[in-house]
Amino acid sequence: MFMSEDSLINTASLISPHISLVDASSRAPVKLGIMASGNGSNFEVVAQAIEDGKLNAQIQVLIYNNPSAKAAVRAKNRGVESVLLNHRDYPSREEFDRQIVQTLHQYEVEWVIMAGWMRLVSQVLIDAFPNKMINIHPSLLPSFKGVRAVEQALEAGVKITGCTVHLLCLEMDSGPILMQAAVPVLPDDTPETLHGRIQVQEHRILPLAIALAAQK
Ligand code: GAR
16 A cells, blocks of 8 residues: 655646746847647747746737637737638648748747647748747657647556647657656546646746747
C-alpha cells in the first residue's frame, strides 16, 4: 500500500528554463502578429501580459482562419485589429501563406506567434519570418506531435506530459525548443481535464518564452 503524497505534488509543474520577466520597457516594444484558429485563451494571456506591463510588446494584428474563432471576439474586446483569412478561399497552402505574409507585413509585424493555429505552414511563411515564428503545442515535444496531442498522451499512458513553446520550422511541431512545462497525468484524467491543466501552464510559459526569444 502506497501512502499518498501531499496533494501539491500531484498538481505541481516544472518549467524550464526557469526565468522571470525582466523589465525591458526602455526598449521599443516588440511588434507581434498572433495567429489563432479557435478559443484564443493564449492570445488573451499574451494581451494581458502586455497590459500588465510584464511583456514589452504590442499586438499589431490577430489573424484567424476560422470564422467562428472566439479569438476574434477576444481581439475585438481588447481593441486589437483582427483579419479573417479563411484557408478555404485559397487554391493552395502557398497562396494562403502569401496572403498571411502580406497581411503580417502590412501590419509591420516583427515576430509571429502561433497561439492555437491549426494549419500546417509552407516554406513561404517560414522564409518571410526566419527564426521569428513561435508555436505553442500541448505536449512535451518531440512526443505527440500533430492533432489530438493530449489524447495521444493519454493513450500512450505517460505519467508526465506538458506543453512546449518552440521556434517554428517546416516540419510539423518541430524546431528549437524555447521553453517547456511538465504536467503530471492523474489517474482519472480525461482529455478535457488534462488539457485544462496543460493550458494553465501554457498561459504561464507563452509570455515568458516570447520575452526570452523576442525581447532582446
Ligand atoms: C492550445 O492548447 C495549443 O497548445 C494548441 O491549441 C490550443 C489552443 O488553445 N495548439 C496545437 O495543438 C498546435 N499544434 P487556445 O485557442 O485557447 O489558445
